[in-house]
Amino acid sequence: MKIAILTIGNELTGGRIQDANAALIARTAKARGWQVPVMMSVGDRAEAIGGALKHVLSLADAVIVTGGLGPTADDITTAAVAQAFGLDLFTDEAVLAHVRGIFEKYRLKWTENNAKQAVFPAGAEVIPNPTGTAAGFAVRTDGKIVAVIPGVPAEVQRMLPEGVLPLLAKAFPGSDPFVRSRTLKAFGLSEAAVDQALADLDFAARGVDVGFYPNFPENHIALTVRHERKEEADNLLEAATRDVESRLARHIFARDDETLEGVAGALLAEQNKTIAVAESCTGGLIADRLTDVPGSSVYFERGLVTYSNVAKRDLLDVPDDILLRHGAVSEETARLMAEGVRRISGTDLGLASTGIAGPTGGTEDKPVGTVFIALADGRETLCRRYGFRWTRRRNKVMTAQTALILLLRYLKGEPDDA
Amino acid sequence: MKIAILTIGNELTGGRIQDANAALIARTAKARGWQVPVMMSVGDRAEAIGGALKHVLSLADAVIVTGGLGPTADDITTAAVAQAFGLDLFTDEAVLAHVRGIFEKYRLKWTENNAKQAVFPAGAEVIPNPTGTAAGFAVRTDGKIVAVIPGVPAEVQRMLPEGVLPLLAKAFPGSDPFVRSRTLKAFGLSEAAVDQALADLDFAARGVDVGFYPNFPENHIALTVRHERKEEADNLLEAATRDVESRLARHIFARDDETLEGVAGALLAEQNKTIAVAESCTGGLIADRLTDVPGSSVYFERGLVTYSNVAKRDLLDVPDDILLRHGAVSEETARLMAEGVRRISGTDLGLASTGIAGPTGGTEDKPVGTVFIALADGRETLCRRYGFRWTRRRNKVMTAQTALILLLRYLKGEPDDA
Numbered sequence: 001m002k003i004a005i006l007t008i009g010n011e012l013t014g015g016r017i018q019d020a021n022a023a024l025i026a027r028t029a030k031a032r033g034w035q036v037p038v039m040m041s042v043g044d045r046a047e048a049i050g051g052a053l054k055h056v057l058s059l060a061d062a063v064i065v066t067g068g069l070g071p072t073a074d075d076i077t078t079a080a081v082a083q084a085f086g087l088d089l090f091t092d093e094a095v096l097a098h099v100r101g102i103f104e105k106y107r108l109k110w111t112e113n114n115a116k117q118a119v120f121p122a123g124a125e126v127i128p129n130p131t132g133t134a135a136g137f138a139v140r141t142d143g144k145i146v147a148v149i150p151g152v153p154a155e156v157q158r159m160l161p162e163g164v165l166p167l168l169a170k171a172f173p174g175s176d177p178f179v180r181s182r183t184l185k186a187f188g189l190s191e192a193a194v195d196q197a198l199a200d201l202d203f204a205a206r207g208v209d210v211g212f213y214p215n216f217p218e219n220h221i222a223l224t225v226r227h228e229r230k231e232e233a234d235n236l237l238e239a240a241t242r243d244v245e246s247r248l249a250r251h252i253f254a255r256d257d258e259t260l261e262g263v264a265g266a267l268l269a270e271q272n273k274t275i276a277v278a279e280s281c282t283g284g285l286i287a288d289r290l291t292d293v294p295g296s297s298v299y300f301e302r303g304l305v306t307y308s309n310v311a312k313r314d315l316l317d318v319p320d321d322i323l324l325r326h327g328a329v330s331e332e333t334a335r336l337m338a339e340g341v342r343r344i345s346g347t348d349l350g351l352a353s354t355g356i357a358g359p360t361g362g363t364e365d366k367p368v369g370t371v372f373i374a375l376a377d378g379r380e381t382l383c384r385r386y387g388f389r390w391t392r393r394r395n396k397v398m399t400a401q402t403a404l405i406l407l408l409r410y411l412k413g414e415p416d417d418a
Numbered sequence: 419m420k421i422a423i424l425t426i427g428n429e430l431t432g433g434r435i436q437d438a439n440a441a442l443i444a445r446t447a448k449a450r451g452w453q454v455p456v457m458m459s460v461g462d463r464a465e466a467i468g469g470a471l472k473h474v475l476s477l478a479d480a481v482i483v484t485g486g487l488g489p490t491a492d493d494i495t496t497a498a499v500a501q502a503f504g505l506d507l508f509t510d511e512a513v514l515a516h517v518r519g520i521f522e523k524y525r526l527k528w529t530e531n532n533a534k535q536a537v538f539p540a541g542a543e544v545i546p547n548p549t550g551t552a553a554g555f556a557v558r559t560d561g562k563i564v565a566v567i568p569g570v571p572a573e574v575q576r577m578l579p580e581g582v583l584p585l586l587a588k589a590f591p592g593s594d595p596f597v598r599s600r601t602l603k604a605f606g607l608s609e610a611a612v613d614q615a616l617a618d619l620d621f622a623a624r625g626v627d628v629g630f631y632p633n634f635p636e637n638h639i640a641l642t643v644r645h646e647r648k649e650e651a652d653n654l655l656e657a658a659t660r661d662v663e664s665r666l667a668r669h670i671f672a673r674d675d676e677t678l679e680g681v682a683g684a685l686l687a688e689q690n691k692t693i694a695v696a697e698s699c700t701g702g703l704i705a706d707r708l709t710d711v712p713g714s715s716v717y718f719e720r721g722l723v724t725y726s727n728v729a730k731r732d733l734l735d736v737p738d739d740i741l742l743r744h745g746a747v748s749e750e751t752a753r754l755m756a757e758g759v760r761r762i763s764g765t766d767l768g769l770a771s772t773g774i775a776g777p778t779g780g781t782e783d784k785p786v787g788t789v790f791i792a793l794a795d796g797r798e799t800l801c802r803r804y805g806f807r808w809t810r811r812r813n814k815v816m817t818a819q820t821a822l823i824l825l826l827r828y829l830k831g832e833p834d835d836a
Contacts, residue, residue, distance in 0.1 A: 012441075012457065014445070015447070036432070036461075038466065191489070191490060211434070224432070284697075284709065288814075291723070292811055301726050302724055303723030304720070345729070357709075392710065
C-alpha cells in the first residue's frame with residue numbers, strides 16, 4: 001500500500017518549523033510496511049492544497065493530511081478538500097455539541113469561529129480528536145482515501161494510531177508485510193568505504209533495504225526488511241546483520257539505540273574495572289560522554305582537564321623537563337598523563353588525550369589536529385598518534401570518539417591497529 | 419520569485435530524520451522575499467525524482483534540490499535529473515581533480531565510486547562544495563532553474579548562501595530588496611513568555627518578521643527586515659533589535675554566531691581573569707564548552723570532574739564529614755568545591771556543579787534534577803539551588819548552561835536572581 005503525506009501550513013513553507021509530523025507519519029507508515037512515494041508541504045492556500053492533493057493521489061492509494069483544521073481564518077483545509085473534490089459542506093451536530101462541551105468544561109469563552117471545527121465535506125467519516133477541539137475526517141474519492149487530521153504534534157501522535165491507521169487498514173485490508181529494521185553504527189570508515197565493502201552482498205536482490213547515514217564522526221548503516229511471514233522477516237534481518245558485521249568487523253561498535261560510551265561502560269561494569277580520565281585537547285568531552293551513561297558512577301572515578309602545564313605537573317606528576325623537552329603535545333606527555341591519572345585515582349585504567357585542537361597552535365612537526373591518546377592499565381601503556389584535519393570542535397569530537405574506541409577495543413581484547 | 423524545494427532521500431520518506439534542509443531553505447527564501455509555493459520529498463528513485471521535478475517546476479520559477487549526490491549506489495539524483503530533462507552526462511575533469519586532491523590531502527583511500535561526484539548533466543554549471551567532496555550543479559530548462567546540492571546539513575548551510583542564492587539572484591535579476599537579519603539568543607524564558615513580552619511591539623506593521631526557534635536550552639529570536647533602500651533596512655533592524663533587547667533585557671546573552679561560552683570567555687580575557695571548574699553532575703560538560711572557544715587556554719586553567727566522593731575529598735579538600743552530613747549534592751559541598759578548585763588552581767574564579775542528573779538517585783528532599791551551582795572569587799561564594807525536570811542528558815545541558823549564565827552575569831556585574 002502506498003501512502004502520501006501532505007502537510008499544510010505557512011509555518012512550514014516559511015521555514016519557521018521543521019516538519020515533525022511528516023517524519024512521524026513516514027516512520028509509522030514504514031513500520032506498517034507501507035510505502036511513502038511522496039511527501040509534500042504547501043501553505044494555507046486553497047488552490048495550492050487542491051493541486052497538491054490531486055498530485056499526490058496520482059502517486060498513492062491514500063493521503064494523510066495534517067494542518068489547517070483549527071478555528072482561525074487561516075485554517076482552510078476542510079473547505080479546500082471539499083472544493084478540490086466537488087463536495088458540499090455540512091455541520092455535524094454531534095461534533096458541534098462535543099466542541100461546545102469542551103468549552104463549557106474548561107470554562108472557555110465560546111466564539112462563533114469555533115463552530116467551523118464541526119464542519120466537514122459531505123460523506124466524510126469523522127476522526128475523533130481525544131486531546132483537542134478540531135476533529136479530523138476521511139473522505140473516499142475514486143477508490144482512494146483522503147484522511148485529514150490537525151497539525152498539532154501531540155494531536156497527531158494520538159489521532160494517527162487511534163484514528164487514521166485503523167481506518168486505512170480497514171479500507172485496504174490484507175497484504176501488510178512484517179517489517180524489521182536495525183541500525184549498525186560504524187567508526188573509522190568513510191561512507192564510500194562502507195558502500196564498497198558491502199557492494200557485492202546484493203542486498204536489493206535479497207529484499208534488504210540499506211541506508212547510509214553519516215553522523216559525524218560515526219557512520220550508521222540502517223537495514224530494513226519486509227516479508228509476509230514474521231519468521232522470514234526476522235531471518236532476513238539476522239542474515240543481513242551478520243553479513244554487514246562480518247564485512248565491517250570491528251568497525252561496528254553498536255546497534256540501534258546503543259552508544260559508544262554505553263557499550264564501553266557496560267564492559268567496564270561487567271569486568272568490574274574502574275577508570276579515570278586526563279584530558280587536555282578534548283577539554284572534558286571524554287568525561288562528559290562517559291558520564292552520559294546512567295549508572296556510570298560505578299566505574300567512572302574522576303576526570304582531570306589539565307589544560308595548563310602547571311595542572312599537568314601538579315595533578316598528574318608530569319615532570320617539567322618532559323613538558324619542556326617533548327612538549328605538552330607528545331607521546332611522552334600522553335603516556336605520563338594516562339599513568340598519572342590512573343595512579344592518583346587508584347583506578348584500574350587511565351585514559352588520556354593531548355593535542356592541538358586548533359585553529360592556531362600548530363607547528364611544522366605538529367600541525368593543528370595532531371593528537372596523542374594513551375591508555376594505561378598498570379602493566380603497559382598504549383599510546384597512538386593521530387592527525388585530524390577538522391575544525392576545533394570536530395577535532396575534539398574526533399579525539400574523544402577515538403579515545404573511547406581505543407578503550408572499547410582494549411576491553412574487548414581486540415588488537416589495536418586503528 | 420517563486421522557489422520550490424525538493425529534498426531527496428529514503429531517510430526522509432522513511433521518517434528516519436526530520437527535514438532540516440527544507441526548513442532552512444524555506445527560511446532563507448523567505449528572508450530574501452521569495453515565495454515557496456511547494457516543498458516536496460521523495461525517496462532515492464529516479465522515476466519519483468523526475469516526476470517530482472516536473473510537478474514542482476510547474477508551480478515555481480526555480481527548484482532547489484538537496485540530497486543524493488554522494489558516491490554510494492543510492493545516490494542517483496544527478497542521473498535522475500539528466501534523465502528527466504533528456505540531458506547527457508559528462509565528467510568534469512577539474513572537479514574530478516579537486517575530489518582526488520581532497521582524498522590525497524586527507525590521506526584517504528581512493529575508491530572508484532568517488533569519481534561519480536565529478537559527473538554532471540550536460541550544460542550544468544558547477545556549484546563548488548567548500549566543505550565536502552560532492553559538488554552541486556544547476557541546469558536551465560524552459561527558462562527555469564534546477565539547482566542541486568548535497569543533503570549534508572553542514573554543506574547546505576554553506577552552499578545555499580555561497581553558491582545557490584547568488585546563482586538564482588543572477589538568473590532572476592531585479593526586484594530583490596535589501597534583507598537584513600539578526601538572531602538574538604535568550605535563556606530562561608519560555609517561547610510563550612518571549613512571544614508575550616514582544617506581543618505589543620507590532621513588528622508586522624513595521625515590516626519586521628520575527629521567528630522563534632527553540633534550541634534547547636536556549637530560545638533564539640530571529641529578526642528579518644526587507645527594504646528597497648539599504649540604509650532603511652539597517653535602521654529597521656537596529657530599531658527592532660533595541661526593542662527586543664530592552665524587553666528581554668538580561669535574558670539575551672548573545673547575537674548571531676556568538677555562543678554563551680564565547681561571550682563569557684571574551685569577558686574573562688578582557689578582564690584578565692582566570693578560571694577553574696569543579697564538576698560533579700555535569701561530568702565535564704562545563705569544561706568542554708569553555709574549551710570550545712579558540713584561545714580559551716589563556717583563561718581556562720583546569721577542570722576537575724570529581725565524580726566520586728574520594729575525588730571531591732582528595733582533589734578539592736571537601737571534608738568527609740561535610741559529605742556525610744550534607745551529602746555530595748548540597749549547598750555546602752558546592753561551595754567547598756568552587757572554593758577548593760579556585761584555591762588549588764590559583765585562579766581568580768572557581769565554578770562548581772553538583773547534582774542528581776538521573777534517571778535514578780533522587781530522594782524526597784532532593785529529587786532527580788536537584789542541582790547546586792557555586793561561583794567563588796576569593797571574596798565571596800555565590801551558590802544557587804535549581805530543580806530541573808528533564809532527562810539525564812538534558813539535566814546536564816541545563817546545568818552547564820545555567821552555570822555559564824551565572825558566570826556571565828558575574829563578569830558583567832549584573833545582579834543574579836535567576
